[in-house]
Amino acid sequence: MIRVLIADDEPMIRAGARAILGSDPEIEVVAEAGDGREAVALAREHRPDVALLDIRMPGVDGLTAAEELRRSVPETAVAMLTTFGEDEYVARALAAGTSGFLLKAADPRDLVAGVRAVAGGAAYLSPRVARRIIGEVSAGRLTRGAVARERIADLTPREREVLALVGAGLSNAEISRRLFLVEGTVKSYVSAILARLQVRNRVQAAIVAYEAGLVDDAGG
Template identity: 75%
Template sequence: MIRTLLADDEAMIRAGVRAILTADPGIEVVAEAADGREAVELTLRHRPEVALLDIRMPRLDGLAAAAELRRAAPATGVIMLTTFGEDEYIARALAGGAGGFLLKSGDPRELIAGVRAVAGGAAYLSPKVAHRVITRLGGGRLEGRARASRRAAALTPRERDVLALLGAGLSNAEIGARLHVVEGTVKAYVSAILTRLDLRNRVQAAVLAYQAGLVDDPDDTP
């Protein structure tokens, strides 16, 4: 059972997200918070595997709450809940090491996939969020892809395979099953990729996979 915490200052949003999550028998919502400070306090009390945080909340916004949780509850994976037009916040959260990004208006299946991916230690980017982050951080669509492709070219073929699967949101176990290697070998590949490309975490690796064209890049349509 994946234990989750949900934080959003809008009760209707919390109710909708809770309904989606609890429809999956493998996911349990153990606490809800209406602001970032309460989210931190409840996370420390309940120790969920995943915390879903709205970016904009009173008392303490989602970015600040995520930063506190990384220090105080590093075992809890953080997913940021975003809306279109919050590109700057998304970029800051990415740089800070959040484990996933999901659109509130996205496909409910992405919410389930994202929680399962982050609980398993993987990164998960809603495809449309990934596209916006790539456009913002890549310095333009074509320029960003060319630069990312050059960086990815420094990897071995197997490392590029792993990078592509990271971008697709697969966990180490899933990557191992796909490539027919043990999970420990996948961890070694991931570590090598992060070191060689000078990346801080799996989410940054996932973004680079999109930038390099290793993962399908969807239309940027709200």
């Protein structure tokens, strides 16, 4: 069972997210919060697998809460609820160790898929969100693309394949099926890639993959 905490200052958003996630028998919403301070307190109490945080909340916002959760409840993965108008907050969210970015207006299936991916240790970054993130985070795109290509230069061809699929948002299980590898081998590849790229998590690795142009090569 995947245990989820939802934090949003709008009760209707919380109710909608709870209803969508409740449609999956393997997901349980264990707590709801109306601001970041309450979210952190409830996460400490319930120790959820995933904290789903609105970026903008009164008082303590989702970004501050994400940073505190990384320090005090590191076993809880964080996914941010966002809109296209809030891309300027993404750089800070990445630094806070956020594992996913979910659009409030997205298909309900995306919310379930995102929570499942994040709970499983994967990143969840839809192509639409990823491209907007790159546009905001990557000032001087050509320069950053060159830097990213240099960063991946020492990866083996197989590691580049795995990184491309991480960038496309695939979980370890999906990558193992795509590349006909044992899932444990994929985990080893991912760990090695994170270490060699010197990034904290799969979202940051996905950014490198996009900047280096690997994701378009990964196919559908």
